Amino acid sequence: MTPIASLARLNRRYACSAQWLDQWIAPLALLLMRLWVAIAFWHAGMVKIADPEGTKALFENLYHVPILAPAIAAALGTWVELVTPWLLGLGIAGRVTAMFLFIYNLLAVISYPDLWPHGFWSGLANWGDFPDHKVWAMMLLAVVARGPGRYSVDSILGRLWHRQTAEIDPDIDKYQYGPDQASGK
Numbered sequence: 001m002t003p004i005a006s007l008a009r010l011n012r013r014y015a016c017s018a019q020w021l022d023q024w025i026a027p028l029a030l031l032l033m034r035l036w037v038a039i040a041f042w043h044a045g046m047v048k049i050a051d052p053e054g055t056k057a058l059f060e061n062l063y064h065v066p067i068l069a070p071a072i073a074a075a076l077g078t079w080v081e082l083v084t085p086w087l088l089g090l091g092i093a094g095r096v097t098a099m100f101l102f103i104y105n106l107l108a109v110i111s112y113p114d115l116w117p118h119g120f121w122s123g124l125a126n127w128g129d130f131p132d133h134k135v136w137a138m139m140l141l142a143v144v145a146r147g148p149g150r151y152s153v154d155s156i157l158g159r160l161w162h163r164q165t166a167e168i169d170p171d172i173d174k175y176q177y178g179p180d181q182a183s184g185k
Contacts, residue, residue: 030149031091033139034098038089040136041101045081048074065111073111080104088143091152098143105140109133 001009048055056074059065065073084104087097109115115130122129148154
């Protein structure tokens with residue numbers, strides 16, 4: 001076997017492996033990331049709803065949420081942490097929900113200066129400052145970038161929608177992808 005043929009064979013194996021990973025492992029990773037973040041936010045919401053007076057006191061004394069009054073911020077934060085985890089975990093409006101939670105997470109970090117004793121910007125580079133929030137942010141950005149993945153309500157609805165529109169107009173892929181990409185040429 002020539003070196004070129006060996007490289008071509010290796011390239012084909014790599015491409016098949018990458019396709020398999022993209023088809024099966026990437027959606028599983030996205031599901032696990034969504035669930036990890038959803039559970040974290042859900043627990044935070046449950047803690048807040050279990051002690052509404054304590055939550056209000058935290059927002060009055062420790063959390064400095066910009067613009068909102070402490071009582072409103074406490075109530076809003078509690079409900080955000082109880083509702084959005086379900087949307088994220090199930091993959092409903094996955095990218096929008098992930099982006100919303102990314103911004104919410106960022107506001108939570110900004111609102112609680114005790115999380116960044118070395119300063120906000122240097123805290124970004126220092127792993128010891130708000131590590132959970134950094135991990136959640138990276139996971140949420142992955143969902144924003146890739147979508148919620150195959151194991152989501154969004155994906156199921158998308159497949160159903162595509163099937164329905166294909167029955168109505170068999171050439172629908174030509175409109176979405178262009179004539180060359182739809183036929184695989």
